[in-house]
Amino acid sequence: xxxxxxxxxxxxxxxxxxxxxxxxxxxxxxxxxxxxxxxxxxxxxxxxxxxxxxxxxxxxxxxxxxxxxxxxxxxxxxxxxxxxxxxxxxxxxxxxxxxxxxxxxxxxxxxxxxxxxxxxxxxxxxxxxxxxxxxxxxxxxxxxxxxxxxxxxxxxxxxxxxxxxxxxxxxxxxxxxxxxxxxxxxxxxxxxxxxxxxxxxxxxxxxxxxxxxxxxxxxxxxxxxxxxxxxxxxxxxxxxxxxxxxxxxxxxxxxxxxxxxxxxxxxxxxxxxxx
Amino acid sequence: xxxxxxxxxxxxxxxxxxxxxxxxxxxxxxxxxxxxxxxxxxxxxxxxxxxxxxxxxxxxxxxxxxxxxxxxxxxxxxxxxxxxxxxxxxxxxxxxxxxxxxxxxxxxxxxxxxxxxxxxxxxxxxxxxxxxxxxxxxxxxxxxxxxxxxxxxxxxxxxxxxxxxxxxxxxxxxxxxxxxxxxxxxxxxxxxxxxxxxxxxxxxxxxxxxxxxxxxxxxxxxxxxxxxxxxxxxxxxxxxxxxxxxxxxxxxxxxxxxxxxxxxxxxxxxxxxxxxxxxxxxxxxxxxxxxxxxxxxxxxxxxxxxxxxxxxxxxxxxxxxxxxxxxxxxxxxxxxxxxxxxxxxxxxxxxxxxxxxxxxxxxxxxxxxxxxxxxxxxxxxxxxxxxxxxxxxxxxxxxxxxxxxxxxxxxxxxxxxxxxxxxxxxxxxxxxxxxxxxxxxxxxxxxxxxxxxxxxxxxxxxxxxxxxxxxxxxxxxxxxxxxxxxxxxxxxxxxxxxxxxxxxxxxxxxxxxxxxxxxxxxxxxxxxxxxxxxxxxxxxxxxx
Numbered sequence: 016x017x018x019x020x021x022x023x024x025x026x027x028x029x030x031x032x033x034x035x036x037x038x039x040x041x042x043x044x045x046x047x048x049x050x051x052x053x054x055x056x057x058x059x060x061x062x063x064x065x066x067x068x069x070x071x072x073x074x075x076x077x078x079x080x081x082x083x084x085x086x087x088x089x090x091x092x093x094x095x096x097x098x099x100x101x102x103x104x105x106x107x108x109x110x111x112x113x114x115x116x117x118x119x120x121x122x123x124x125x126x127x128x129x130x131x132x133x134x135x136x137x138x139x140x141x142x143x144x145x146x147x148x149x150x151x152x153x154x155x156x157x158x159x160x161x162x163x164x165x166x167x168x169x170x171x172x173x174x175x176x177x178x179x180x181x182x183x184x185x186x187x188x189x190x191x192x193x194x195x196x197x198x199x200x201x202x203x204x205x206x207x208x209x210x211x212x213x214x215x216x217x218x219x220x221x222x223x224x225x226x227x228x229x230x231x232x233x234x235x236x237x238x239x240x241x242x243x244x245x246x247x248x249x250x251x252x253x254x255x256x257x258x259x260x261x262x263x264x265x266x267x268x269x270x271x272x273x274x275x276x277x278x279x280x281x282x283x284x285x286x287x288x289x290x
Numbered sequence: 291x292x293x294x295x296x297x298x299x300x301x302x303x304x305x306x307x308x309x310x311x312x313x314x315x316x317x318x319x320x321x322x323x324x325x326x327x328x329x330x331x332x333x334x335x336x337x338x339x340x341x342x343x344x345x346x347x348x349x350x351x352x353x354x355x356x357x358x359x360x361x362x363x364x365x366x367x368x369x370x371x372x373x374x375x376x377x378x379x380x381x382x383x384x385x386x387x388x389x390x391x392x393x394x395x396x397x398x399x400x401x402x403x404x405x406x407x408x409x410x411x412x413x414x415x416x417x418x419x420x421x422x423x424x425x426x427x428x429x430x431x432x433x434x435x436x437x438x439x440x441x442x443x444x445x446x447x448x449x450x451x452x453x454x455x456x457x458x459x460x461x462x463x464x465x466x467x468x469x470x471x472x473x474x475x476x477x478x479x480x481x482x483x484x485x486x487x488x489x490x491x492x493x494x495x496x497x498x499x500x501x502x503x504x505x506x507x508x509x510x511x512x513x514x515x516x517x518x519x520x521x522x523x524x525x526x527x528x529x530x531x532x533x534x535x536x537x538x539x540x541x542x543x544x545x546x547x548x549x550x551x552x553x554x555x556x557x558x559x560x561x562x563x564x565x566x567x568x569x570x571x572x573x574x575x576x577x578x579x580x581x582x583x584x585x586x587x588x589x590x591x592x593x594x595x596x597x598x599x600x601x602x603x604x605x606x607x608x609x610x611x612x613x614x615x616x617x618x619x620x621x622x623x624x625x626x627x628x629x630x631x632x633x634x635x636x637x638x639x640x641x642x643x644x645x646x647x648x649x650x651x652x653x654x655x656x657x658x659x660x661x662x663x664x665x666x667x668x669x670x671x672x673x674x675x676x677x678x679x680x681x682x683x684x685x686x687x688x689x690x691x692x693x694x695x696x697x698x699x700x701x702x703x704x705x706x707x708x709x710x711x712x713x714x715x716x717x718x719x720x721x722x723x724x725x726x727x728x729x730x731x732x733x734x735x736x737x738x739x740x741x742x743x744x745x746x747x748x749x750x751x752x753x754x755x756x757x758x759x760x761x762x763x764x765x766x767x768x769x770x771x772x773x774x775x776x777x778x779x780x781x782x783x784x785x786x787x788x789x790x791x792x793x794x795x796x797x798x799x800x801x802x803x804x805x806x807x808x809x810x811x812x813x814x815x816x817x818x819x820x821x822x823x824x825x826x827x828x829x830x831x832x833x834x
Contacts, residue, residue: 026443031471031748031763036439036740038730068721068744116771117721117744185360186369192393241475246446247402247552248395254473256577259765279747285774289577289767 016273018047018059018075024273027250028264034064034071034277035094042094043073050075050089050097062088063260063276065154067120074158074276081180082173088158090122100151103159110148111156118280124150157280163205165255167231167263169272170200175227184225189268195251196242201263202228209233238290256290259283342378350374401554405452424466425458431468431759434752437729438740440763442471446553453553454482460557461548462487469547469608470748470762472600477551477580481604481762484546485539533676535564541665541673542568542605549600551580558582560601565671566593571602575767575774590777603766605667610768611749612664612760613712613741615653617645619663621709639663639708647755653739654726657712660741660751666705675704718745718771745769 016024021043025033035043043061051059056077065072073094077087089097114126125147174184194200207229213221231240239256255261260278265271283289333345351374355363363370428451435441442450450468458466461484469483536543542565548557574588578596586592586599594602620642653659665673706714715723723745729738743749748764786792798806 029442030473031440031442032742032750033439036729037437038732039439066725066742068725116719185366186373192395238475241473243477244394244398246443247398248393256475285575285770288774288776289575 016061016275018043018051018061020271020273021047021061023271024264024275027246027266027271028252028262028273028275030254030260030262030277032277033275034066035073039073039094046091046095046097047075050077054087054099056087060086060273061275062158065118065157065276065280066278067118070120072118072120072122072154080182082183083181088155090154092120092122100155100158103155107152107156108159111153111160114148114153115281118154119150122149122151122154126150126153154280160282161258161261161276161280163203165258165261165274166204167201167253167274168204168228169265170194170202170230171225172272173204174224176224181227187270189270189272190251190265192248192251192267195265195267196244198231198234198240198242201231201253203231204228236287236290239286257283257286340375342375347371347374398552398554401552402449405449405456405554423458424463425455426467428454428468430757431761434738434754434757434759435740435750435761437738437754438727438750438752439729440740440750440752440761442763449553450480453480453550453557457482457484457548457557464488468761469604470764472578472603472762472764472766474578474580479549479551479578479580479600480553482548482557483608484548485544486546533565533670533672535562536672536674542609542667542671544664545608547601547604549582558597560597560604563598563601563605564593565676567598567602568605568667568671569669571599571606573777575770578766588776589779600766606768607746607749607762607766609664609667609673611743611746611751611762612662613660613751614663614758614760615645615647615753616659616661616711617642618758619661619709645756647753649734650728650737650739650754651734653753654728657715657722657724657726660712660724660753661709662706662712663709665708668705673705712741715745718769721771 016028021040025035025040033040047059047061050056054077057080058078060076060078062074062076064074070092073091075089075091075097077089078084085102087102088100090100091097126149127147169187169190171184171190172187173181175181190200205228207227209229210227234240241254241256243252243254244250245252249266251265251267253263255263258276258278261274261276263272263274330345333348334343336343351367351371354370354374360366360370428447432441432444432447436444441447454466454468457463463484464487465485467483469481472479472481543562546562547560549560550557570588570590570592573590574586574592576586576588576599578600582595582597582600584596586594586596592599618641619639622640648659667673668675670676712724717723721744723743725742725744727740727742728734729740730736738752738754741751741753743751745768746762746764747769748766749760749762751760752758
C-alpha cells in the first residue's frame with residue numbers, strides 16, 4: 016500500500032499479524048519518505064514482510080511515473096536501513112520454485128538443492144558443481160511471484176494512456192459496495208494473460224484505457240479468493256488462499272485501497288484439497 | 291519614437307485600420323461579425339442523436355472546471371466532458387423517487403451499537419464493581435500483543451471486549467478468555483474460551499443419554515423381530531471399540547468454547563470434542579467457510595460438521611501452542627498422586643504465587659524459559675490414555691464365549707508430561723518449533739518477549755514481567771512441509787477365494803442321472819459277485 020496511508024491501512028488490512036511491532040511501524044513512517052528522497056521515486060509502496068525463521072524481511076517498492084514499468088524493490092531487516100534488491104529474472108523464479116521450506120532470515124544463506132531428479136535440472140548441473148541459491152535471490156523471486164499471482168488493484172484505479180504507460184486515474188472515486196463484492200471489479204496488476212483470449216463480443220464492451228488487465232473472476236481454482244466485509248461492512252477485504260498472508264483492502268466510495276503481504280513466503284499448494 | 295503617421299508622410303497607409311497589408315481579406319467589420327455569427331450558429335446546432343449542442347456543452351464544461359478548479363484540467367478534460375454529458379441524463383423532476391439506499395453496513399452498525407447499550411442484569415453492577423468479574427482485561431492483553439505487531443485494530447478489539455462482556459452476563463461463567471480469531475472463506479470466527487462455575491454443567495448430556503437409550507431400545511426391538519422370523523445369521527463383525535470422549539472439564543474438554551462471526555452477533559456454544567474427531571482432523575486439511583452447520587467433505591470422512599471440525603482444531607491448537615513462562619504455573623501438591631490412572635502424568639497445575647519473572651531478553655534467548663501448561667493430546671485423541679480392552683461389567687458374561695478373539699495388548703500411549711519446556715518441542719526439519727523476538731531493541735527495559743509458533747502459524751504468545759498471554763490469529767491449520775497427501779482409500783477387500791467347494795456345477799440331466807444309476811447298480815452287482823467269489827475262495831482255503 017502507499018506509504019502515506021500506512022497507518023490507516025494497517026488498521027484496515029490486518030488479519031491478525033502485521034509483522035510490524037509498534038517500533039517498526041514508527042520507523043517506517045520515518046524511513047520510507049527518505050527512500051523516496053534518496054532514490055527519487057515518485058511514490059513508495061510498503062509491500063509487506065516475509066517472515067523467516069530467525070528474522071523477518073520488510074519489503075518496500077518504489078515506483079516511477081509509469082506504474083507498469085519494472086519496480087525497484089528494497090528490503091530491510093529493521094525498517095531503518097534499506098538495501099536494493101536485484102531485479103528478478105526468469106531463471107531466478109524457476110529456481111526458486113524448486114525450493115521449499117521457510118526463509119531463514121539471513122540474506123546470505125545458501126540453499127542447497129537436495130533432490131535433483133528431473134531432466135530439466137540436469138541443465139543446471141552442467142557446470143558440475145553443487146546447485147545453490149542465495150536467500151536474497153529467493154526473496155526476489157518470491158516477491159515477483161507473489162506480485163504476479165496476487166497483486167491486485169480495483170478496476171478503474173489505473174488508466175492506460177495512448178502512449179502505453181499506465182497512470183493513476185484521477186477520476187477514480189472508489190468502487191460502489193455492489194461492485195466491491197464482485198471479483199470482476201479487481202484486476203491483477205501484471206501482464207494480462209487471458210485478455211487476448213476473450214471473444215470479440217466481450218472485448219467490445221471493454222474500455223481499452225481501463226480494462227487492460229486480467230480480472231480475478233477466472234482465477235484457477237475458483238474460490239481462491241475470499242471476499243469479506245469487515246468492520247461493520249465498511250471495508251471490503253480480499254484475502255488470497257493461494258498465497259496465504261496477502262490481504263487487499265478497499266473502502267468503498269473512497270480512494271483508499273492497497274494490499275500487503277505478511278506471511279512466510281510459501282505458496283499454498285494444498286489449496287485444491289482445502290477448498 | 292514616431293508619432294502617428296500623418297497623411298503626407300510616407301508609410302501612412304500601412305498602419306491605418308482598414309489599410310493594413312492583410313485588411314483586404316476581411317474587408318468589413320460587418321463581415322467579421324457575420325463570420326462570428328455563423329460560427330456561433332454552427333456551435334448552437336443541436337445534434338440529431340443526442341439533442342445536445344456543442345455550445346451549451348462547452349459552456350457547462352467550462353463552468354464546471356471554473357467551479358471545481360481541479361489541478362491540470364487539460365489532462366482530464368475528456369473525463370470532465372464525459373461526466374458533464376452523463377449528468378445531462380438525470381431528470382430533476384421525477385414522479386418516481388429512488389428509495390433511500392439501505393446499505394448492509396447500516397445493519398451491521400446497528401448490531402454493533404447494541405453492544406454499547408446496557409441490557410438487563412443491572413443488578414450485577416454491584417458485583418462488577420467489587421472486582422470479581424470473570425471478564426478478562428482484553429485491552430491489556432491486546433496492548434502487549436500490539437507491541438509485537440499482533441492483533442486486530444483497537445476499535446475491533448474493543449468491540450470484542452464488549453461482546454465478551456455480554457457473554458459473561460448471559461452465561462454462568464467462572465473464567466473467560468479471548469482465545470483468538472480463525473479466518474474463514476465467507477465469515478470469520480471469534481472464539482472465547484470459557485469455564486463454567488462448578489455444578490453449572492448444561493443439560494445436553496442428558497439429552498444425549500436419552501438419545502442413546504432410545505437407540506438401544508430400537509435395536510432391541512429389531513433383534514426381537516429377527517428372532518421371531520427364524521434367526522438369520524448374526525454377523526460376527528465387531529467394530530473397533532469407540533474411544534469415549536473425555537469428561538467435560540478434563541483433558542481436551544477442559545474448556546468450553548463459544549464462537550460468533552462478528553462482535554455483536556449471538557454467541558454459539560461448540561460441542562465437546564471426541565477422540566475420533568481429533569484423529570480425523572489430523573488427517574484432513576480444509577478451510578473453514580464461516581457457517582457452523584456446513585458439512586466437512588473429506589476423506590477420511592469427518593464425523594461431524596464444521597462446528598465439530600472447528601472444535602477439534604481449537605483443541606489441537608490449544609494443546610500445541612498454549613505456553614507460559616517457566617514458573618508461572620506449578621504442580622498442585624497432592625498426596626498419593628503417583629498411582630493415578632494413566633501412569634505418572636500429573637494433570638493439574640495452578641498459579642504459582644512465588645513466580646519471579648525474567649527479563650524479556652532472557653525469555654527470548656532460550657526456549658527453556660517457556661513451558662506448556664495444557665496437556666498434549668495423544669495419538670488416541672485424548673489427553674489421558676483410555677484402554678479400550680477394559681471390559682465393563684456387563685460384557686464380562688460374554689467374555690467366555692469370545693475367547694477366540696483376544697486382540698493383542700495395546701501399548702499405553704504416553705505423551706510429554708505437563709509443564710515441559712519448549713526446548714523439547716520438535717521442529718520440522720531444520721525449522722525450530724518457535725521463533726522468539728523482542729518487541730523493541732531500543733528500549734529494552736520495557737520490551738515484551740513475543741513467541742511465534744512455526745508448527746501452528748498464527749499462534750502467538752507474549753510475556754512481559756508477570757503478565758503473559760496466548761492468542762491465535764490465523765486460518766486454523768498446522769504447518770506441513772511438502773504437500774498434503776490425503777489418505778488413500780483402503781484397498782478393495784479381497785473376495786472369498788475361488789475353490790471347488792463353492793464353484794457351481796450344473797445339475798445333471800435326467801439321462802445322466804439314469805446312466806449314473808445304472809452304472810452304480812452294475813458296479814454293486816459286480817462287487818457282490820466278487821464278494822461271493824472271495825467267500826467261496828475263503829471257504830475253499832479254510833477247507834484245505
